[in-house]
Amino acid sequence: MKIVVLGGDGFCGWPASLHLSALGNEVTIVDNFSRRRIDEELGAGSLTPIRSNAERRAAWAEATGRHLDLVELDVATDYERLLDLLVTLRPDAIVHFAEQRSAPYSMKSSRHKRYTVNNNVNATDNVLCAIVESGLDIHLVHLGTMGVYGYGTAGMKIPEGYLDVAVNGEAGEMHREILYPTSPGSIYHMTKVLDQDLFAYYAKNDALRITDLHQGIIWGTSTPETQLDERLVNRFDYDGDYGTVLNRFLVQAAVGYPLTVHGTGGQTRAFIHIQDMTRCIELALANPPERGVRVKIFNQMTETHRVRDLAAMVARLTGAVVENVPDPRNEADENELHVTAEAFLDLGLHPTTLSQGLLGEINQTAAKYRDRVDFAHIPARSLWTKDRQPGIPAAY
Ligand code: USQ
Numbered sequence: 001m002k003i004v005v006l007g008g009d010g011f012c013g014w015p016a017s018l019h020l021s022a023l024g025n026e027v028t029i030v031d032n033f034s035r036r037r038i039d040e041e042l043g044a045g046s047l048t049p050i051r052s053n054a055e056r057r058a059a060w061a062e063a064t065g066r067h068l069d070l071v072e073l074d075v076a077t078d079y080e081r082l083l084d085l086l087v088t089l090r091p092d093a094i095v096h097f098a099e100q101r102s103a104p105y106s107m108k109s110s111r112h113k114r115y116t117v118n119n120n121v122n123a124t125d126n127v128l129c130a131i132v133e134s135g136l137d138i139h140l141v142h143l144g145t146m147g148v149y150g151y152g153t154a155g156m157k158i159p160e161g162y163l164d165v166a167v168n169g170e171a172g173e174m175h176r177e178i179l180y181p182t183s184p185g186s187i188y189h190m191t192k193v194l195d196q197d198l199f200a201y202y203a204k205n206d207a208l209r210i211t212d213l214h215q216g217i218i219w220g221t222s223t224p225e226t227q228l229d230e231r232l233v234n235r236f237d238y239d240g241d242y243g244t245v246l247n248r249f250l251v252q253a254a255v256g257y258p259l260t261v262h263g264t265g266g267q268t269r270a271f272i273h274i275q276d277m278t279r280c281i282e283l284a285l286a287n288p289p290e291r292g293v294r295v296k297i298f299n300q301m302t303e304t305h306r307v308r309d310l311a312a313m314v315a316r317l318t319g320a321v322v323e324n325v326p327d328p329r330n331e332a333d334e335n336e337l338h339v340t341a342e343a344f345l346d347l348g349l350h351p352t353t354l355s356q357g358l359l360g361e362i363n364q365t366a367a368k369y370r371d372r373v374d375f376a377h378i379p380a381r382s383l384w385t386k387d388r389q390p391g392i393p394a395a396y
Helices: 013-022 032-044 053-064 080-089 110-134 186-206 243-257 273-286 308-317 356-365
Strands: 004-005 028-033 067-073 093-096 139-145 161-170 172-179 210-215 217-219 259-262 269-272 296-301 305-306 323-324
Touching: 004 013, 013 028, 013 053, 013 067, 013 080, 013 093, 013 273, 028 053, 028 080, 028 217, 053 067, 080 110, 080 305, 093 110, 093 172, 093 186, 093 273, 110 139, 110 186, 139 186, 139 273, 186 210, 210 273, 217 243, 217 356, 243 259, 259 308, 273 296, 305 308, 308 323, 308 356
Parallel strands: 004 028, 004 093, 028 067, 093 139, 139 210, 210 296, 217 269, 259 323
Antiparallel strands: 161 172, 269 305
């Protein structure tokens, strides 16, 4: 297949691009390098020493003989060049990762809220509009989030996107299928809710073929492809804005920093290893919806865990100390989470479990690069409301 990967230089986009290229697809990365610029804005950086995109692509060609193309382009603002790229390249599919993906970053200030909404919603609308204007039958695969559902499951399993509801109509009880009611927990998560409505509209009005992947929290950093050469290393975020919870705990353990459990740590979340993410993208591309049907939604997660249980697991493996710090977010202290996620298993996904992969991540990444950790960037300082406190351990 000819595949365009929007946001192909980022944390998910880079390993996904390599995986799709390794499978023999013709891959063009589109990126405006906003994630690298945000590192500069925050004064933070990846734990792993990531290389320039040009070096990365040269290393990939050396290691595999395969070629990755790059087009530097801002999907959210440069509609004409995006359209031109589609018309010229005529891709079979687009994988859309080109959104600001951090919840804490999206909550830092009005500027960050507005940037996240403008960037994410315009990027998605531009891609959809450009597919329609190109007249091409391009399958769009979008990386969404489990966070569109919210984390209270009202005693039921969250379905894969759609809920069958019974309503009392004029002719008695009627059934309707609706998008599962949303309850986003940050401006970032809210942009993915807005994306969902754009997808539903374009699938209905223009018969676009769209797959939306409701992904859980990624853990891990390496895939078989990124491990082929050290210049292919993926980014690993541990800072208070971009670090995801389990990866943060792994780094905190490696440098002897207390594991920063927000509040009681009773938040239950969905997780998936980064390698399984790349495989899910492959499976989604191989199984597109028909034209003229609803958006295909997968729950892209393999396990659920409570934050305090993850901290206890990491502490057991490493001897780290766990500390309950103030929760800077406006979220439920405790929640249950039950999720239906059969579709990818039915298509052949074999999940990497925490029990298999955790020790490897600790040794191969967190411990290996611990000298690069900047302690000042560890605490989560972005506050959801003015009366919240940053998640800083007492001794720091
Ligand atoms: N948490 C801690 N201590 C920390 C960091 C986080 O207790 O040091 C807690 C948070 O308060 C939260 C939970 O861990 O309750 C998850 O936080 P996170 O930063 O790992 O995940 P989140 O902000 O939800 O966002 C991440 C990705 C996002 C993706 C989402 C999937 O950054 O792009 O969409 O996971 S999901 O959470 O399923 O919506």
